Amino acid sequence: MAYQNLITTVKDNILYVTINREKALNALNKDTLTELAEVIVYANETDEVLGVILTGAGEKAFVAGADIKEFSDYTGKQGEELARNGQEKVFNAIENSTKPFVAAINGFALGGGLELAMACHIRIAADQAKMGLPEVTLGLIPGYGGTQRLTQLVGKGKAIELIITANMITAVEAEKIGLVNHIVPQADLVAKAEEILSFVKQRAPLAVAAAMKAVVASVNEPDGYQVEIEAFGKCFETADFKEGVAAFVEKRKPVFVKK
Structure with a gap:
């Protein structure tokens, strides 16, 4: 650049x-x-x-x-x-x-x-x-x-x-x-x-993005709670969520793939 x-x-x-x-x-x-x-x-x-x-x-x-x-x-x-x-x-x-x-x-x-x-x-x-x-x-x-x-x-x-x-x-x-x-x-x-x-950088990138979106919605959107609920639900559909849970159970550091 x-x-x-x-x-x-x-x-x-x-x-x-x-x-x-x-x-x-x-x-x-x-x-x-x-x-x-x-x-x-x-x-x-x-x-x-x-x-x-x-x-x-x-x-x-x-x-x-x-x-x-x-x-x-x-x-x-x-x-x-x-x-x-x-x-x-x-x-x-x-x-x-x-x-x-x-x-x-x-x-x-x-x-x-x-x-x-x-x-x-x-x-x-x-x-x-x-x-x-x-x-x-x-x-x-x-x-x-x-x-x-x-x-x-x-x-x-x-x-x-x-x-x-x-x-x-x-x-x-x-x-x-x-x-x-x-x-x-x-x-x-x-x-x-x-x-x-x-x-x-150690956290799940998609979850980081979702969290920031929900926080910003708290001041910029009519219903930030609804934005949080929807973003929370979408996290369950990500590979990063599955990896995060697996790493927690297996007592290891997660390897997130942003999917």
Whole structure:
């Protein structure tokens, strides 16, 4: 996979994706979003990939927002289309992926950058990272799902406060309110993401995908319970279920085949 704005590699069943626009603080321009959309499709369609680690180049920024110059003269209709396309092809696509995405937040995660991290299933922050949604300082609001996902993660009151004040918060505060799962020193950031995925890689891939689908349905679907029930039932039809049970009875490690 060759990209202009991303560095990608697959190692030990993990797809590493680095947004590589360090001089622009890894800001999300149209080309970068297009490439991210392609990477998400690749991750979902590639059996070798069991998890994804997403980070930014350098130590200063994960993603410090969107490239404002690209849409500074947009009409309302163009703005809606920008948000709709971005949500469908990148942000929602990450959340609805069959593979777990771990955001390794190595620095500033602002605006679209924090929205990108929130779309991931797990967030790990370097101890010096800072996060925020500053859109109202530009006369905008978050448009890539930020108002929805922040509310889901931290609650309505805190989400409103962060969005309408546009204030940044530290990694410590982000962990305190449930915005990130873990804080680690910068040097340990990717290693912590790998540690989490090392456990996931030992589990049944189809069951992992089903579990994530059911959890996401709890906040995005009218009846998440029904989604869970149906996903639970489908697990019984998989070879991985039979292998998992056999391994348990035989007191050995399972060898899952994703079938």
